Amino acid sequence: MRQRVAVTGVGVISAAGLSSGTFWESVRAGRSAIAPLQCVEPGALRFAHGAEVRGFDPLAHFEPKQIDFLDRFAQFAVVAAREAVRDAGIAWTPELRGRTAIVTGSCVGGQSSEDSEFVELYKKNRPRVHPLTVARVMANAGASHISMDLGVTGPCFTVSTACSSANHAIGHALWMLRSGVADLAITGGSEAPFSLGHLKAWEAMRVVSPDTCRPFSRDRKGMILGEGAAMLVLEPLERARARGVRIYGEVSGFGMSADAHHLTQPAKDGALRAMAAALEDAGVPPEAVGYINAHGTGTSANDATECAAIREVFGAHGDRLAVSSTKAIHGHALGAAGALEAVATLLALRDGFLPPTANFSAADPECDLDVIPNQGRAAEVEYALSNSFAFGGLNAVLVLRKA
Protein backbone atom coordinates (compact mmCIF):
# COMPACT_ATOMS: atom_id res chain seq x y z
CA MET A 1 0.00 0.00 0.00
CA ARG A 2 1.29 3.41 -1.00
CA GLN A 3 2.55 5.75 1.69
CA ARG A 4 0.18 8.65 2.46
CA VAL A 5 1.95 11.96 3.03
CA ALA A 6 0.98 14.54 5.66
CA VAL A 7 1.84 18.21 6.03
CA THR A 8 2.87 18.84 9.62
CA GLY A 9 4.46 22.28 9.45
CA VAL A 10 4.13 25.45 7.41
CA GLY A 11 6.12 28.67 7.25
CA VAL A 12 5.48 31.80 5.21
CA ILE A 13 7.08 35.11 4.34
CA SER A 14 4.79 37.15 2.11
CA ALA A 15 3.58 40.65 1.40
CA ALA A 16 0.36 39.40 2.98
CA GLY A 17 2.08 38.40 6.23
CA LEU A 18 5.46 37.57 7.76
CA SER A 19 4.29 34.25 9.26
CA SER A 20 1.83 31.57 8.22
CA GLY A 21 -0.70 32.87 10.76
CA THR A 22 -0.68 36.49 9.63
CA PHE A 23 -0.57 35.38 5.97
CA TRP A 24 -3.67 33.25 6.42
CA GLU A 25 -5.51 36.08 8.22
CA SER A 26 -4.94 38.33 5.19
CA VAL A 27 -5.85 35.62 2.69
CA ARG A 28 -9.02 34.64 4.57
CA ALA A 29 -10.13 38.25 4.77
CA GLY A 30 -9.25 38.92 1.12
CA ARG A 31 -6.98 41.79 2.18
CA SER A 32 -4.83 42.57 -0.84
CA ALA A 33 -1.18 43.35 -0.13
CA ILE A 34 -0.76 44.92 -3.56
CA ALA A 35 0.55 48.47 -3.15
CA PRO A 36 2.67 51.10 -4.90
CA LEU A 37 6.18 49.74 -5.44
CA GLN A 38 8.81 51.12 -3.09
CA CYS A 39 11.81 49.39 -4.65
CA VAL A 40 11.96 51.68 -7.70
CA GLU A 41 11.56 55.39 -8.27
CA PRO A 42 8.01 56.45 -9.21
CA GLY A 43 7.71 56.61 -12.99
CA ALA A 44 10.62 54.22 -13.61
CA LEU A 45 8.20 51.64 -15.02
CA ARG A 46 4.93 51.60 -16.95
CA PHE A 47 3.42 49.75 -14.00
CA ALA A 48 3.59 50.98 -10.44
CA HIS A 49 2.31 48.20 -8.17
CA GLY A 50 3.54 45.00 -6.62
CA ALA A 51 3.15 42.82 -3.57
CA GLU A 52 6.41 43.63 -1.78
CA VAL A 53 7.38 42.11 1.55
CA ARG A 54 7.45 45.02 4.00
CA GLY A 55 8.92 45.07 7.48
CA PHE A 56 11.22 42.10 6.94
CA ASP A 57 14.42 42.80 8.89
CA PRO A 58 17.21 40.41 7.91
CA LEU A 59 19.10 41.33 11.09
CA ALA A 60 16.25 39.90 13.15
CA HIS A 61 17.03 36.51 11.57
CA PHE A 62 20.70 36.46 10.59
CA GLU A 63 24.09 37.60 11.80
CA PRO A 64 25.45 40.57 9.83
CA LYS A 65 28.20 38.42 8.33
CA GLN A 66 25.67 35.76 7.25
CA ILE A 67 23.64 38.35 5.38
CA ASP A 68 26.54 38.98 3.00
CA PHE A 69 26.06 35.42 1.76
CA LEU A 70 22.29 35.56 1.41
CA ASP A 71 20.31 37.12 -1.41
CA ARG A 72 16.84 38.22 -0.32
CA PHE A 73 15.23 35.13 -1.91
CA ALA A 74 17.49 32.84 0.15
CA GLN A 75 16.75 34.81 3.33
CA PHE A 76 13.05 34.26 2.73
CA ALA A 77 13.64 30.54 2.11
CA VAL A 78 15.54 30.03 5.36
CA VAL A 79 13.15 32.04 7.53
CA ALA A 80 10.11 30.21 6.12
CA ALA A 81 11.84 26.83 6.57
CA ARG A 82 12.71 27.62 10.19
CA GLU A 83 9.07 28.48 10.90
CA ALA A 84 7.83 25.31 9.21
CA VAL A 85 10.27 23.07 11.10
CA ARG A 86 9.47 24.76 14.40
CA ASP A 87 5.77 24.40 13.63
CA ALA A 88 6.19 20.68 12.95
CA GLY A 89 7.96 20.16 16.27
CA ILE A 90 10.83 18.28 14.68
CA ALA A 91 13.26 16.73 17.17
CA TRP A 92 16.45 16.38 15.15
CA THR A 93 18.70 13.36 15.41
CA PRO A 94 21.74 12.72 13.23
CA GLU A 95 19.83 9.90 11.55
CA LEU A 96 16.78 12.05 10.80
CA ARG A 97 18.99 14.83 9.42
CA GLY A 98 20.40 12.31 6.95
CA ARG A 99 16.94 11.05 6.01
CA THR A 100 15.46 14.52 5.45
CA ALA A 101 15.09 15.90 1.94
CA ILE A 102 14.99 19.55 0.91
CA VAL A 103 13.33 20.41 -2.41
CA THR A 104 12.83 24.07 -3.19
CA GLY A 105 11.49 25.98 -6.14
CA SER A 106 12.74 29.29 -7.50
CA CYS A 107 12.27 30.93 -10.85
CA VAL A 108 14.95 33.62 -10.93
CA GLY A 109 17.10 32.84 -7.87
CA GLY A 110 19.24 35.67 -6.64
CA GLN A 111 18.79 37.90 -9.66
CA SER A 112 18.60 41.07 -7.55
CA SER A 113 22.17 40.41 -6.37
CA GLU A 114 23.20 40.03 -10.01
CA ASP A 115 21.34 43.20 -10.95
CA SER A 116 23.03 45.30 -8.28
CA GLU A 117 26.49 43.93 -9.11
CA PHE A 118 25.99 44.55 -12.83
CA VAL A 119 25.08 48.16 -11.98
CA GLU A 120 28.57 48.40 -10.46
CA LEU A 121 30.09 47.00 -13.61
CA TYR A 122 28.12 48.62 -16.43
CA LYS A 123 26.85 51.83 -14.87
CA LYS A 124 29.48 52.78 -12.31
CA ASN A 125 32.29 51.44 -14.51
CA ARG A 126 33.90 49.58 -11.68
CA PRO A 127 36.20 46.82 -12.88
CA ARG A 128 34.96 44.06 -10.56
CA VAL A 129 31.89 42.52 -8.99
CA HIS A 130 31.51 41.06 -5.52
CA PRO A 131 33.14 37.64 -5.12
CA LEU A 132 29.96 36.20 -3.55
CA THR A 133 27.83 37.11 -6.56
CA VAL A 134 27.86 33.61 -8.05
CA ALA A 135 26.96 32.00 -4.73
CA ARG A 136 24.20 34.52 -4.05
CA VAL A 137 22.67 34.24 -7.51
CA MET A 138 22.48 30.45 -7.90
CA ALA A 139 18.88 29.25 -7.77
CA ASN A 140 19.76 26.47 -5.33
CA ALA A 141 21.07 28.96 -2.75
CA GLY A 142 17.77 28.78 -0.88
CA ALA A 143 17.95 24.99 -0.56
CA SER A 144 21.65 25.07 0.31
CA HIS A 145 21.19 27.65 3.05
CA ILE A 146 18.26 25.71 4.53
CA SER A 147 20.43 22.59 4.67
CA MET A 148 23.29 24.46 6.37
CA ASP A 149 20.99 26.34 8.72
CA LEU A 150 19.23 23.20 9.95
CA GLY A 151 22.09 20.75 9.52
CA VAL A 152 20.02 18.65 7.13
CA THR A 153 22.21 16.24 5.16
CA GLY A 154 19.79 14.23 3.00
CA PRO A 155 18.87 14.75 -0.67
CA CYS A 156 18.70 18.47 -1.44
CA PHE A 157 17.94 20.19 -4.73
CA THR A 158 16.09 22.99 -6.46
CA VAL A 159 13.56 22.90 -9.26
CA SER A 160 13.28 25.86 -11.59
CA THR A 161 10.21 25.76 -13.79
CA ALA A 162 9.18 29.42 -13.72
CA CYS A 163 5.75 29.86 -12.13
CA SER A 164 5.35 26.11 -11.52
CA SER A 165 8.64 25.73 -9.59
CA ALA A 166 7.14 25.30 -6.12
CA ASN A 167 4.47 22.83 -7.21
CA HIS A 168 7.07 20.77 -9.04
CA ALA A 169 9.24 20.90 -5.89
CA ILE A 170 6.42 19.83 -3.57
CA GLY A 171 5.44 17.07 -5.98
CA HIS A 172 8.97 15.69 -6.02
CA ALA A 173 9.14 15.82 -2.22
CA LEU A 174 5.89 13.83 -2.19
CA TRP A 175 7.44 11.20 -4.47
CA MET A 176 10.57 10.92 -2.32
CA LEU A 177 8.48 10.27 0.78
CA ARG A 178 6.24 7.78 -1.02
CA SER A 179 9.23 5.91 -2.37
CA GLY A 180 10.98 5.80 0.99
CA VAL A 181 14.02 7.76 -0.19
CA ALA A 182 13.40 10.19 2.66
CA ASP A 183 11.51 10.17 5.98
CA LEU A 184 10.92 13.90 6.14
CA ALA A 185 10.92 16.70 3.58
CA ILE A 186 11.18 20.45 3.71
CA THR A 187 9.73 21.77 0.47
CA GLY A 188 8.26 24.87 -1.10
CA GLY A 189 9.55 27.88 -2.96
CA SER A 190 11.05 31.32 -2.57
CA GLU A 191 11.36 34.34 -4.79
CA ALA A 192 12.52 37.97 -4.67
CA PRO A 193 12.00 39.40 -8.17
CA PHE A 194 12.00 43.12 -7.36
CA SER A 195 15.07 44.55 -9.08
CA LEU A 196 14.84 47.25 -11.71
CA GLY A 197 16.39 45.09 -14.43
CA HIS A 198 14.01 42.23 -13.82
CA LEU A 199 10.97 44.49 -13.51
CA LYS A 200 11.95 46.12 -16.81
CA ALA A 201 11.87 42.66 -18.40
CA TRP A 202 8.32 42.14 -17.13
CA GLU A 203 7.36 45.60 -18.35
CA ALA A 204 8.58 44.71 -21.84
CA MET A 205 6.36 41.60 -21.88
CA ARG A 206 3.32 43.82 -21.35
CA VAL A 207 1.57 41.38 -19.02
CA VAL A 208 1.68 43.42 -15.80
CA SER A 209 -1.45 45.32 -14.80
CA PRO A 210 -1.23 49.12 -14.64
CA ASP A 211 -3.29 49.09 -11.43
CA THR A 212 -4.06 45.86 -9.65
CA CYS A 213 -4.61 42.14 -10.15
CA ARG A 214 -8.26 41.20 -10.79
CA PRO A 215 -8.36 37.47 -11.52
CA PHE A 216 -11.40 36.29 -13.50
CA SER A 217 -12.84 39.82 -13.78
CA ARG A 218 -13.97 41.04 -17.18
CA ASP A 219 -11.83 44.16 -16.79
CA ARG A 220 -8.68 42.35 -15.68
CA LYS A 221 -5.54 43.95 -17.04
CA GLY A 222 -2.78 41.56 -16.12
CA MET A 223 -0.74 40.13 -13.31
CA ILE A 224 0.93 41.79 -10.33
CA LEU A 225 4.30 40.47 -9.17
CA GLY A 226 4.82 39.34 -5.62
CA GLU A 227 7.69 38.06 -3.52
CA GLY A 228 8.18 35.81 -0.54
CA ALA A 229 8.54 32.17 0.42
CA ALA A 230 6.52 29.33 1.79
CA MET A 231 7.91 26.07 3.09
CA LEU A 232 6.06 22.94 4.14
CA VAL A 233 7.20 20.01 6.26
CA LEU A 234 6.04 16.73 4.75
CA GLU A 235 6.27 13.29 6.33
CA PRO A 236 4.54 9.94 6.01
CA LEU A 237 1.07 10.14 7.54
CA GLU A 238 1.66 7.13 9.78
CA ARG A 239 4.84 8.66 11.13
CA ALA A 240 3.07 11.95 11.83
CA ARG A 241 0.27 10.12 13.64
CA ALA A 242 2.79 8.15 15.67
CA ARG A 243 4.48 11.40 16.69
CA GLY A 244 1.11 12.74 17.79
CA VAL A 245 1.78 15.98 15.98
CA ARG A 246 -0.80 18.34 14.48
CA ILE A 247 -1.57 17.45 10.86
CA TYR A 248 -2.61 20.26 8.52
CA GLY A 249 -3.66 17.92 5.75
CA GLU A 250 -2.26 15.61 3.12
CA VAL A 251 -0.57 16.01 -0.21
CA SER A 252 -2.56 13.30 -1.99
CA GLY A 253 -1.64 13.72 -5.62
CA PHE A 254 0.67 15.40 -8.10
CA GLY A 255 0.26 15.75 -11.85
CA MET A 256 2.47 17.33 -14.48
CA SER A 257 2.28 18.07 -18.18
CA ALA A 258 3.89 20.15 -20.91
CA ASP A 259 1.84 22.16 -23.40
CA ALA A 260 4.37 21.72 -26.23
CA HIS A 261 2.67 24.75 -27.69
CA HIS A 262 4.09 28.22 -27.02
CA LEU A 263 6.64 29.88 -24.76
CA THR A 264 4.17 32.31 -23.20
CA GLN A 265 0.62 31.53 -24.37
CA PRO A 266 -1.19 28.98 -22.21
CA ALA A 267 -2.90 25.95 -23.75
CA LYS A 268 -6.07 24.42 -22.36
CA ASP A 269 -5.00 20.89 -23.19
CA GLY A 270 -1.82 21.04 -21.09
CA ALA A 271 -3.61 22.50 -18.09
CA LEU A 272 -6.37 19.93 -18.15
CA ARG A 273 -3.97 17.02 -18.57
CA ALA A 274 -2.02 18.15 -15.48
CA MET A 275 -5.24 18.41 -13.44
CA ALA A 276 -6.42 15.00 -14.65
CA ALA A 277 -3.01 13.45 -13.88
CA ALA A 278 -3.04 14.87 -10.35
CA LEU A 279 -6.53 13.47 -9.71
CA GLU A 280 -5.52 10.09 -11.08
CA ASP A 281 -2.40 10.07 -8.91
CA ALA A 282 -4.51 10.89 -5.85
CA GLY A 283 -6.99 8.19 -6.81
CA VAL A 284 -9.97 10.49 -6.45
CA PRO A 285 -12.76 11.27 -8.94
CA PRO A 286 -13.27 14.91 -10.04
CA GLU A 287 -16.54 14.97 -8.07
CA ALA A 288 -14.57 14.65 -4.81
CA VAL A 289 -12.98 18.09 -5.32
CA GLY A 290 -14.72 21.03 -3.66
CA TYR A 291 -12.19 23.83 -4.16
CA ILE A 292 -9.51 24.86 -6.63
CA ASN A 293 -6.84 27.38 -5.78
CA ALA A 294 -6.39 28.51 -9.36
CA HIS A 295 -3.23 29.69 -11.07
CA GLY A 296 -5.44 32.74 -11.76
CA THR A 297 -2.80 35.30 -12.70
CA GLY A 298 -5.24 37.97 -13.83
CA THR A 299 -4.03 37.98 -17.41
CA SER A 300 -6.64 37.78 -20.11
CA ALA A 301 -5.23 34.56 -21.57
CA ASN A 302 -4.48 32.58 -18.40
CA ASP A 303 -7.79 33.02 -16.65
CA ALA A 304 -9.98 32.21 -19.64
CA THR A 305 -7.85 29.20 -20.60
CA GLU A 306 -7.72 27.89 -17.04
CA CYS A 307 -11.50 28.18 -16.62
CA ALA A 308 -12.05 26.34 -19.89
CA ALA A 309 -9.67 23.60 -18.75
CA ILE A 310 -11.46 23.29 -15.39
CA ARG A 311 -14.78 23.01 -17.22
CA GLU A 312 -13.46 20.21 -19.35
CA VAL A 313 -11.94 18.23 -16.47
CA PHE A 314 -14.90 18.64 -14.12
CA GLY A 315 -17.85 18.70 -16.51
CA ALA A 316 -21.15 19.33 -14.73
CA HIS A 317 -19.34 19.26 -11.36
CA GLY A 318 -17.74 22.55 -12.46
CA ASP A 319 -20.94 24.26 -11.35
CA ARG A 320 -20.63 22.82 -7.85
CA LEU A 321 -17.01 23.53 -7.02
CA ALA A 322 -15.55 26.83 -5.85
CA VAL A 323 -12.48 28.39 -7.46
CA SER A 324 -10.42 31.34 -6.27
CA SER A 325 -7.13 32.99 -7.05
CA THR A 326 -5.32 34.26 -3.99
CA LYS A 327 -2.79 36.05 -6.23
CA ALA A 328 -4.94 39.18 -5.92
CA ILE A 329 -3.89 39.12 -2.25
CA HIS A 330 -0.22 38.01 -2.20
CA GLY A 331 0.73 38.79 -5.79
CA HIS A 332 2.29 36.38 -8.26
CA ALA A 333 5.39 35.23 -6.43
CA LEU A 334 6.63 33.17 -9.43
CA GLY A 335 8.69 30.26 -8.07
CA ALA A 336 7.15 30.69 -4.61
CA ALA A 337 3.58 30.96 -5.88
CA GLY A 338 2.64 27.29 -5.66
CA ALA A 339 3.99 27.04 -2.11
CA LEU A 340 2.11 30.10 -0.85
CA GLU A 341 -1.02 28.77 -2.50
CA ALA A 342 -0.55 25.25 -1.10
CA VAL A 343 -0.36 26.74 2.40
CA ALA A 344 -3.45 28.87 1.75
CA THR A 345 -5.30 25.81 0.43
CA LEU A 346 -4.34 23.56 3.35
CA LEU A 347 -5.42 26.20 5.87
CA ALA A 348 -8.67 26.68 3.94
CA LEU A 349 -9.39 22.94 4.20
CA ARG A 350 -8.41 22.89 7.87
CA ASP A 351 -10.63 25.84 8.81
CA GLY A 352 -13.49 24.96 6.47
CA PHE A 353 -13.21 28.45 5.01
CA LEU A 354 -12.50 29.17 1.34
CA PRO A 355 -10.51 32.33 0.60
CA PRO A 356 -11.95 34.82 -1.89
CA THR A 357 -10.72 36.18 -5.19
CA ALA A 358 -9.98 39.74 -4.05
CA ASN A 359 -10.32 42.83 -6.27
CA PHE A 360 -13.10 41.15 -8.24
CA SER A 361 -15.08 43.78 -10.14
CA ALA A 362 -17.17 42.29 -12.96
CA ALA A 363 -18.09 38.80 -14.13
CA ASP A 364 -16.52 37.53 -17.37
CA PRO A 365 -18.49 35.01 -19.45
CA GLU A 366 -15.12 33.42 -20.31
CA CYS A 367 -14.54 32.72 -16.60
CA ASP A 368 -17.95 31.26 -15.87
CA LEU A 369 -17.19 29.52 -12.56
CA ASP A 370 -17.92 30.27 -8.91
CA VAL A 371 -14.79 32.35 -8.28
CA ILE A 372 -15.69 33.36 -4.68
CA PRO A 373 -15.75 37.08 -5.50
CA ASN A 374 -14.34 39.33 -2.77
CA GLN A 375 -15.90 37.50 0.21
CA GLY A 376 -14.56 34.21 1.50
CA ARG A 377 -17.04 31.67 2.78
CA ALA A 378 -17.40 28.72 5.11
CA ALA A 379 -17.42 25.39 3.29
CA GLU A 380 -16.42 21.91 4.35
CA VAL A 381 -14.24 20.52 1.60
CA GLU A 382 -12.24 17.28 1.67
CA TYR A 383 -10.17 17.59 -1.50
CA ALA A 384 -8.76 20.65 -3.26
CA LEU A 385 -6.52 21.28 -6.25
CA SER A 386 -3.78 23.86 -6.39
CA ASN A 387 -2.84 24.79 -9.95
CA SER A 388 0.41 26.21 -11.30
CA PHE A 389 0.99 26.81 -15.01
CA ALA A 390 4.36 28.19 -16.07
CA PHE A 391 5.75 30.14 -18.98
CA GLY A 392 7.28 27.56 -21.23
CA GLY A 393 4.05 25.56 -21.00
CA LEU A 394 5.04 23.55 -17.91
CA ASN A 395 2.13 22.63 -15.68
CA ALA A 396 2.11 21.20 -12.14
CA VAL A 397 -0.97 20.50 -10.07
CA LEU A 398 -1.27 19.28 -6.47
CA VAL A 399 -4.20 17.50 -4.85
CA LEU A 400 -4.48 18.45 -1.19
CA ARG A 401 -6.70 16.71 1.35
CA LYS A 402 -8.20 17.85 4.60
CA ALA A 403 -6.72 16.11 7.67
Add this chain to the structure above:
Amino acid sequence: MSEDLTERILDVIAATQKLPRDKLSIDRSFAELEIDSMDGVNILFALENEFNITIPDEQAKSIRSLRDIVDGVRGLIEGSGQEGVALPS
Protein backbone atom coordinates in the same frame (compact mmCIF):
# COMPACT_ATOMS: atom_id res chain seq x y z
CA MET B 1 7.84 61.70 -44.79
CA SER B 2 4.65 59.71 -44.31
CA GLU B 3 5.61 57.06 -46.87
CA ASP B 4 9.13 56.99 -45.56
CA LEU B 5 7.81 56.36 -42.08
CA THR B 6 5.62 53.49 -43.27
CA GLU B 7 8.60 51.97 -45.07
CA ARG B 8 10.81 52.28 -42.01
CA ILE B 9 8.19 50.63 -39.81
CA LEU B 10 7.74 47.77 -42.25
CA ASP B 11 11.55 47.36 -42.40
CA VAL B 12 11.64 47.02 -38.61
CA ILE B 13 8.82 44.47 -38.61
CA ALA B 14 10.45 42.44 -41.39
CA ALA B 15 13.74 42.39 -39.51
CA THR B 16 12.09 41.45 -36.21
CA GLN B 17 9.94 38.72 -37.72
CA LYS B 18 12.64 37.44 -40.07
CA LEU B 19 10.15 37.87 -42.90
CA PRO B 20 11.00 38.82 -46.49
CA ARG B 21 10.34 42.54 -46.79
CA ASP B 22 8.18 42.06 -49.89
CA LYS B 23 5.68 39.95 -47.93
CA LEU B 24 4.79 42.98 -45.84
CA SER B 25 2.31 45.63 -46.80
CA ILE B 26 0.32 48.00 -44.67
CA ASP B 27 -2.91 46.11 -45.27
CA ARG B 28 -1.80 42.80 -43.80
CA SER B 29 -3.22 41.66 -40.44
CA PHE B 30 -1.22 40.00 -37.68
CA ALA B 31 -3.29 36.87 -38.18
CA GLU B 32 -2.36 36.67 -41.87
CA LEU B 33 1.30 37.06 -41.04
CA GLU B 34 1.05 34.61 -38.14
CA ILE B 35 2.25 37.24 -35.70
CA ASP B 36 1.27 36.13 -32.17
CA SER B 37 1.25 38.05 -28.90
CA MET B 38 4.92 37.41 -28.10
CA ASP B 39 5.93 38.43 -31.63
CA GLY B 40 3.83 41.54 -31.10
CA VAL B 41 5.72 42.66 -28.00
CA ASN B 42 9.01 42.00 -29.83
CA ILE B 43 7.89 44.28 -32.66
CA LEU B 44 6.81 47.02 -30.25
CA PHE B 45 10.18 46.80 -28.49
CA ALA B 46 12.02 47.18 -31.79
CA LEU B 47 9.84 50.13 -32.81
CA GLU B 48 10.35 51.84 -29.45
CA ASN B 49 14.10 51.59 -29.99
CA GLU B 50 13.99 52.62 -33.65
CA PHE B 51 11.86 55.72 -33.10
CA ASN B 52 12.78 56.54 -29.50
CA ILE B 53 9.17 56.40 -28.38
CA THR B 54 7.28 54.63 -25.59
CA ILE B 55 4.20 52.72 -26.66
CA PRO B 56 1.66 52.52 -23.80
CA ASP B 57 0.29 49.08 -22.87
CA GLU B 58 -3.31 50.13 -23.45
CA GLN B 59 -2.53 51.32 -26.96
CA ALA B 60 -0.52 48.16 -27.62
CA LYS B 61 -3.52 45.96 -26.77
CA SER B 62 -5.66 47.43 -29.54
CA ILE B 63 -3.18 46.72 -32.34
CA ARG B 64 -4.38 44.09 -34.82
CA SER B 65 -2.76 45.02 -38.11
CA LEU B 66 0.26 46.69 -39.62
CA ARG B 67 -1.88 49.75 -40.34
CA ASP B 68 -2.71 50.01 -36.62
CA ILE B 69 1.03 50.00 -35.92
CA VAL B 70 1.85 52.64 -38.51
CA ASP B 71 -0.97 54.92 -37.31
CA GLY B 72 0.00 54.41 -33.69
CA VAL B 73 3.71 55.06 -34.21
CA ARG B 74 2.98 58.16 -36.32
CA GLY B 75 0.73 59.53 -33.57
CA LEU B 76 3.38 58.95 -30.91
CA ILE B 77 6.13 60.56 -33.00
CA GLU B 78 3.99 63.59 -33.78
CA GLY B 79 3.00 63.80 -30.11
CA SER B 80 6.62 63.76 -29.00
CA GLY B 81 7.67 66.30 -31.65
CA GLN B 82 10.75 64.21 -32.33
CA GLU B 83 10.07 63.55 -36.01
CA GLY B 84 11.10 59.96 -35.74
CA VAL B 85 14.66 60.39 -34.69
CA ALA B 86 16.33 57.05 -34.34
CA LEU B 87 18.37 56.22 -31.29
CA PRO B 88 22.10 56.39 -31.96
CA SER B 89 23.29 52.84 -32.27
